[in-house]
Amino acid sequence: MSSPDLRATLGGVTLDSPLIPASGILPMDPVLWMGLEGCDGVCTKGLTWRPRAGNPGVRLEETPGGLLNSIGLENPGVQAWMRETLPGLAGTGKRIVLNLACEDLDSLGRAVEALGGASDRIAVLELNLSCPNVDGGGAAWGEAPEGVRAALGIARPGWKGILWVKLTPQAGDFVATARAAEAGGADGVVVANTWLGAALDLQTGLPRFARSVAGLSGPAVFPLSLRLVFQTYGRVGIPIVGCGGVRSAEDALCMVLAGASAVEVGTWHFRKLDCLAGMCRDLQALLQARGVASLAELVGAAHRGGFAGARKERSGA
């Protein structure tokens, strides 16, 4: 058997590798991007229309198997980014997945409009709905279907290219928000962003983070995010990008079997910047050992008899 095909086709975009560095992990440094092996698409840091200084105070706290972060979307703003950063990244040969955070609908609209001028250099717009909706009571935009609908009501008409919605696990009814994303015209859903956690400082007895709560990522959340992917698959017709806690080819394969067409990897880059290259090799070995020619055959296979089911489908076809 020739080496298994890892290509991921999701709603209009085909990636040579199913693995994508998640948003907020890598510096937007063209030389570093160029050196990344094992990925074709790369997420930018979260951008907002206005520049943001991010959160004051401690921004990181380790937990068992996990990492709490409260970076607060520090970024130069969409316009400065387009001027100063985009040209370099566009020359790296990587497909840019632009992570755009929704602060309020007005600035979302401006950001999408401005980005439209660079739509040839941006492969995917990844709409991050984990930002608090200040107008709407402070819960994140993605916590209820209404917020998802409202954000897409602005972003979808404004963006002609491929649009993914990155959902938040804090949603009251997660599947409902995924369905709202589909109904609102998203080409894919990213399942999911960080899990809300907290930490205290035992020197002071106060919350460790200025904002009290922070987002949990890393291996600790893997079983939780995998469950969301598993439960969302089959409930939406658009592709799912799995995200949360992936640290090995085995984890990535689980995400695919559960229903993901591609997989974002974040925190594990902190352990090994070069992790995706190894994961691609290992993924191919895993597929080869199971006689699977193409990863795409396995998307959602856990719902249809696992590897045996996939074999049957193949021979039936």
Added chain:
Amino acid sequence: MSSPDLRATLGGVTLDSPLIPASGILPMDPVLWMGLEGCDGVCTKGLTWRPRAGNPGVRLEETPGGLLNSIGLENPGVQAWMRETLPGLAGTGKRIVLNLACEDLDSLGRAVEALGGASDRIAVLELNLSCPNVDGGGAAWGEAPEGVRAALGIARPGWKGILWVKLTPQAGDFVATARAAEAGGADGVVVANTWLGAALDLQTGLPRFARSVAGLSGPAVFPLSLRLVFQTYGRVGIPIVGCGGVRSAEDALCMVLAGASAVEVGTWHFRKLDCLAGMCRDLQALLQARGVASLAELVGAAHRGGFAGARKERSGA
């Protein structure tokens, strides 16, 4: 300073130790219970009106820093338990926290009625609302305020003693379910049960567990459960029992500062059956080092200036 006071007073019951072995962890073996140091109250395994054989197949899966379990409430049923197990446990000198799972309202009513006959030997009835409500579409009873209300509508009138409601983190609006518990007459809320996760078997490509999903516990979930305690404190007037991922006196103290009056410890017993004894010693040392005479002073202190705030309250009093 004499050694700090660890007693926990919560809605009518005072426990010599704030630490309680959580439900489903320890065998209901009187000799083992008697040997447990560092706790006064002990949770039973989850009981149901009818005996249950539990789930078939694999019941455990380790995750990074966590444990997925799908035991499925294997238990002999309330009546057999009262006959065969209760007498032994009642003689151990431990306060029995009886974990009663709600399957359906009818059997819940029978169970509460039967248990009423032993109300002198049961210190607390802990109503576990993480069981699927088969009549109500399969979501757990605790996922929405209506389910909490319905279960308490049966359990509260039937049980004259102290009643805690053990909430599920899968609730769409967690605080709303805690408030529903208070409104329904609960004396306390346990925050919270396990977090829903999934695992796949890479031999078969199928879900590892017969029921596909399973409950995640252990250190991995600590920041998540701590966040729920933090967010629930001040939103209900009844005491909170923190539960989820606690593995050290430091963790327990964080739970208290965030708002818990007592703390349940589950999974960590698998690492060290004798863990609570050491945690009590360490808790006393932590308090002593901070000049705190009584743990109870610190309940929720993270919301009121931390240790400095607690000192001020003390001197102001």
Added chain:
Amino acid sequence: MSVCGGHVFSEVRGTLVSRISLGTGAAWLEIRLPGPIPPVRAGQFALLSLPEVCDPLLGRPLAVARAQEDRVSFLCRRAGRGSGLLADLIPGQSVDLRLPLGRPVEVPQDRPVWFLGGSVGAAPLLMAPVPPGFRGWVLGFRDASWGPALEHLRGLLAGLPLTVACDDGSLGPKGNAVSALGERVRPGDCVVACGPEGMLQALRDLSRAGGFQAILGLERRMACGFGGCLGCRITRRDGTSARVCVDGPFFDGEELGDDVFA
């Protein structure tokens, strides 16, 4: 010291004092304990975990292969990550142990007895006193990579009759432990066995057909080892349930429900 279901066990932090690599697949680990522990007998096991870290979270069950004064030894196969980390420990490193767990294996004294081990499955029987009717050991291995493990076991079993089978024929006659036992076992004999599921199932089936007793050491995922979590539950033939950790790990093949080997 804790007690559960009549078993008394300890939780201690030991120190690895020596490690003998047995090829790529396994290691022999000798651990020094900080003080006396309750007596350990053949068939009992320990849960071993790495101190101070939450990943791996749970202890790994390993049979106590030897217990002498303040030392216990284990034969650890590299099955996955947890056992691999244990097999790679370096002398001087600490290990947390909960032990002894489980019921000692009851070896019949009134009839011919065979000990059957699928590679590291030999471990729990190494401490068993040789019964009056002992007929011999039968060990099965997959391939030549188990050579060092076989040599180590030969040393420990010196003087006892030993038959070796090997899946690919490299370490002994081609075959597995059950086929090597084959015709030599007689109705009324007892075979005490531990090893891979497939081997135990084959032996159980053979014992039913051949009218001999099979005492089988089962392996199940375990979180506690003290009967609490119900993770290791199996069903007996009579429909009652048993916990491998406290009611086993050795069970009479006759007792076991049909779904135990599923």
Added chain:
Amino acid sequence: MSVCGGHVFSEVRGTLVSRISLGTGAAWLEIRLPGPIPPVRAGQFALLSLPEVCDPLLGRPLAVARAQEDRVSFLCRRAGRGSGLLADLIPGQSVDLRLPLGRPVEVPQDRPVWFLGGSVGAAPLLMAPVPPGFRGWVLGFRDASWGPALEHLRGLLAGLPLTVACDDGSLGPKGNAVSALGERVRPGDCVVACGPEGMLQALRDLSRAGGFQAILGLERRMACGFGGCLGCRITRRDGTSARVCVDGPFFDGEELGDDVFA
């Protein structure tokens, strides 16, 4: 090999070859690397993590105290769990390293220079070539428990002028590194310092008052060390932000915003 902001670094799995315990509080760790790495200079650091386990999850930043051929050495203080696990490693154990990270410290060649270390804060300066105007080392320690660390550093700094201060007076004149530097520093001198926040803040304040330059090695929580996570962000006096991992860890005290020592 990866590149970020012009820095070239590697990710390698090393093996601890020797460990010298420096009392209860610290250890000197020598790690053998599997092959060549980009050149390392004074002021640069590594992230060290334990292979195969997710807890601790992140690497711990430690200054490279020595780099020779295929060996790097670290001076590791037991600050909490992660550094404690590193300080307790046993020769033969593996360690994952990302290195070298950060910008080398730029020691002025045109003026009198002092090196100031708060205990293990000496580490990042141990590799620095002695500048033409070198005036001497000043080391500060808390108490007698740091005696073995002081002796080890004395060995490494043999031949260089060295002043020692000790909070409780047991290892040298009572006082801290900044007070020991005291009047001896002149306007126009440069002090390159690394150590606890309090020490750095005192030095920064003194340098502003005393008209000398202070180059300060900052410590911040780090997830990546390559400029990605923005966890180590600080504010410069001019309002721009800097990442300690790639723009530092050494900064001119004049550059630093007032909230850096908060």
